[in-house]
Structure formats: structure tokens, C-alpha cells
Amino acid sequence: MLKVTNTLTGEKETFQPLNPPQVKMYVCGPTVYGDIHIGNARSQVNFDTIRKYLIYAGYQVEYVVNITDVDDKIIKIALDEKRNAKEVAETYINAFFEVMEKLGVQKADLHPKATEYIKEMVELISGLVEKNHAYVVPSNEFGKDVLYDSRSFQPYGKLSGKNLEELMEGARVERNESKRNPTDFVLWKAAKPGEPMWDSPWGKGRPGWHIECSAMARKLLGDTIDIHGGGVDLIFPHHENEIAQCEAYTEKTYVRYWLHNGFIEISGQKMSKSLGNIWKAKDALAEFRPEVLRYFFLSAHYRSGLNYDREILEAAKRGWEEFNLTFQRIEDAMAGPDGNSPMDLLELRLSIDEVEVKFKEAMDDDFNTPQAMAALFDLAREARRVLSQSAQPTAGAKSLLAEALEKLNKLGGLIGITSAQRVSVPKEVEELAQTRIRLKTEKKFKEADEIRAQVLALGFTIEDVKGGQYRILPKK
């Protein structure tokens, strides 16, 4: 039975979607004003993993990840770079998808862009005005602003655990004097010259950020969705405001389960432009394989903070390589002739039988990926133990190894930490390795070592394996 931690209640709850086996899931995607950083990437990987697990668990998941393509920052960059906002957005939308693809994050069923749902936003805002949850204030010659009246929605603050009075007191400098309450937020803002703008009952303008998600989620998934995800920083005000907008309008529960992922921290602090410690996902990918990044992301629970530092990622890299090598070694062993010396296979048999159970138990417990990974490592270790018993496993051992491989591929693939294809070895390197083996059997070690150095220069490492065999790996 799947349990998830719901930010709304702060409790780990049994997951019961509104209309099983359907699961409607919405996750806040990027605002496309720049390259995403590894924190954004982690969030998408986490929710991608959750989505895939839900599907594996038998749910029919409708998954939506929005793209905010109209926003102050996009407009600012467009002005700075003398491009139009749409071009800027497109550039970074492409960059986003490129990174996602590399990371093995499957595309959502829908990736709505805010600018394509202006009509729905206007409709929602109009409804809120009619119901006296929003009010219109004069702004400039283009039109008026529309603000949400946070006091009109009694449960305001229920997600973030804040109460209005405290928020009032704690509120910082008020920028907009037309607000009735400091916690009111903009639903629609009048355009400024040179900015993207759309027609509305309040003149030309553009939507506020919070209304975008509300409108798109409602339009695409319905009034009540099962899971809404995002980073912890979105709890307030973004998700709080989404609730206020939708529930005031529909008078129905907007989201059944709120899931929030923790931050990646750099030297114990969040990434931020002001600290200058942003690490872009594309830069991380230039240095580490996608599987290594996934391994790193999933090595901590999605709700926890995840500390990054170079050594930690290097350790993840070594850990992943070790794990991944198991696959190659199993394949190699199976390709060889059957052996006939008896082998001890009991532990592997047991491990194969329990791996999926352990994996599911872990994932059913609020998507405990570190524990799920441990289950896979246990099986990988048993497989390696069997492999180490003989360079030529018996037919019986091979069939068990094949089973183990299948499990590892299936479950590891689900969370995206199993390898991509093996690295292809150039023919030249292959031939050199063969030559080296021959020289070795002739005891011409000096020459053999020279070849090893030569191959290393070509970017590959030769490792000897029992029984006069060898293995070629990419240089570490």
C-alpha cells in the first residue's frame, strides 16, 4: 500500500486517488528565463521517478508539467538582449527539454505553456471577481490590475501553516499600495509598453504567476487533482495561492496530495544567484553521466535537502560505475561457455526472490529511493559474488544470473540508474588488447605493459580477469 507525505497535513497518508486507477498529477515546471540548475533538475527527476513508479504500481497517470513562458524575468532578459520575449522563452524551453532528455526524464503527457491558456486564466479571474474573491484596481493607460483578496478565503494559509495575522505582521515592504491586505497577490496586471500583452475585461495586460498553474491544472486535469508537486519553496506563496484561487472558485478540493521536494544545497546553503553558487544542469551533464546524476539525486529521499559538493558527486560516480559494471560482467559471463564446477547459488536465488518485494516496500513508503537502491545493490552484490566464484559459470548459474540481470534492468530502469548501452570499444583498441594477451602468455610483459599504456592513451583501461580474459573499460 502506497503512502505519501502530504504537505497539507504534514502526515504520511495512504494514497487514494479520487478515481482509481486514474491519477492526475501536476508538477510546477520551469520559468524559462535561463538554463535550469541541478536543483530544478533534481525536482524533475524526483517527480519523473514518482510518476514512473505510480505507473509501475498499476495507476494510469495523467502527468502535466507546465512551462511559464511569460514572466518579469523573461521580459527583462528580452529587453537586455534586444530580443522578444517569445524568442527568449523558446530558447530556454528547448534547453530545458534537452536537459530533461539527457537525464532520462520522460516527457509529461502535456507541457502546457502559460501563454496558450490566457483565455482560461481570464475566465478564472473573472469568476473570482464575480464571487468577490478578487477586486479590480486602476493601474495605467493600458488597463487595470486585478488582485486576489486573501482575506476573502477563510482557509488561506492552510498549506503553509501560516495564519493571516502573522503574515500581515511579518509582511515586508509593501510594493503595491492598492492592495487591501499585504498578502493579496496579483491575478492580472496591466501591461507596460513593450511587454507582451493580451486583451482582457480589464484592458491589455498579462496574468500573474500564480493564476497560470491554477488555470492550466484545472483546464487539463479537472477541478480536483490527485498530486501536485514542486519544490519546498513553492509552498508559500505559490501553492498557497493556487489553493486560494481554485478552491474559492470551484468550492471543491483542489489537490488531494501536495508533494514537495527538498533543495540541493551547495556547501550547506541553497543555490542562489546572489551567492553565486548556481550550478547549471547542462554543466553538470558535461561532467557527469546522466545516470550518475540520477544516482546522486535519488540517493537521498526526495523531501530531504541534498548536499552537493564535488567529493560527494565523485563518490556517486564511483558508486554508479561499480553498480553498472555488474551488468557488463553478467553479460560477459553469460556469453562464455558453460562451466561445470559446482557453485554456491543459494544466496543469489534468495536475493532474486526478494529484490522486487524490497524495492516495492521502499517505494511504497513515500518513494524511499535510497532504500530501494539498497535493495538493488544487495542483488548486484550477490550476483557479483557468484561471478567471482568462477570465470565460467554453470548453466544453472547463468540462468540465475539472467534472472538477476532482468530484475536489475527492470527495477533500476524504473528509477533510471541502470546503464545506458555499453561503451563501444573501437576495433583498434580491441586488437591491441588481443595482442597484449598474446604477449602476456609469451611472458613479454614489458611489451604488454606498453600496449596497456597505449590503450590508456586512447581512453580505455584494460583490466585482466581470471582465466586469461580481459575487460576493456573507458578510462576513469
Added chain:
RNA sequence: GGCGGCAUACCCAAGUGGUUAAGGGAGCGGUCUGCAAAACCGCGAUUCGGCGGUUCAAAUCCGCCUGCCGCCUCCA
């Protein structure tokens, strides 16, 4: 100031009332090896930030303290 989270071995990180406190990395010892590397085997927290309390039993629940972090403004 308000709200929330975290503190587990050298590092990362599970575990939230009851067998020997997962797993990974690093380290050390051993086996193997022409050498190297890799691999495999073994070792590694009597202890879970500190102090009290509840309980037959706590890393796990409660209280206090200390430290770190996040949110309260755009932010994954």
C-alpha cells in the same frame, strides 16, 4: 519576530518504539595477479547533537538546550 525542517560512522544516506542501526563512497587487512588495476572475502557506529522524561523497551515518543538550514519577496 512568525512558521517549518534537519542533526545517524571519515563522507553521503536509510531507519521514526522491540532481532546483530540498511546501502553507497573512502579506509584498513586478506585472496587473486608477471605487475598494475579490478574483483571477491573480512573489518569498521555497544551507538544515533546535548541534557532530562515517558516506557518492560527509544536513534525512534515528550520537554528543554545547542547548532545548521529553508520559507515568510522571485525562486525547484
